[in-house]
Amino acid sequence: MNIDIARHIAVLLLGARENLLNSSLPNHLSVGDHAAFSKAIGSTVAAIQLDVMNKLFADHPALES
Numbered sequence: 001m002n003i004d005i006a007r008h009i010a011v012l013l014l015g016a017r018e019n020l021l022n023s024s025l026p027n028h029l030s031v032g033d034h035a036a037f038s039k040a041i042g043s044t045v046a047a048i049q050l051d052v053m054n055k056l057f058a059d060h061p062a063l064e065s
Contacts, residue, residue, distance in 0.1 A: 003063070006056045010063055013052055017045040 020041050021034075029037060057064045 001059065003060045006060045006063055010053060010056055013045075013049045016049070017042055020045070 021038055
């Protein structure tokens with residue numbers, strides 16, 4: 001994978017949690033449900049970010065900065 005594609009993936013991953021939480025969820029969930037979903041989404045996205053980002057950084061160390 002070239003570095004431009006790797007950079008694009010990294011940017012998408014960094015914004016994934018906010019995109020999921022700030023889309024339409026707040027308008028359709030109670031405060032309690034939103035907190036629960038926020039925690040679950042945050043944990044899930046963090047695990048994905050860690051796995052994928054580690055691979056991207058291993059392939060393209062310059063991305064880490």
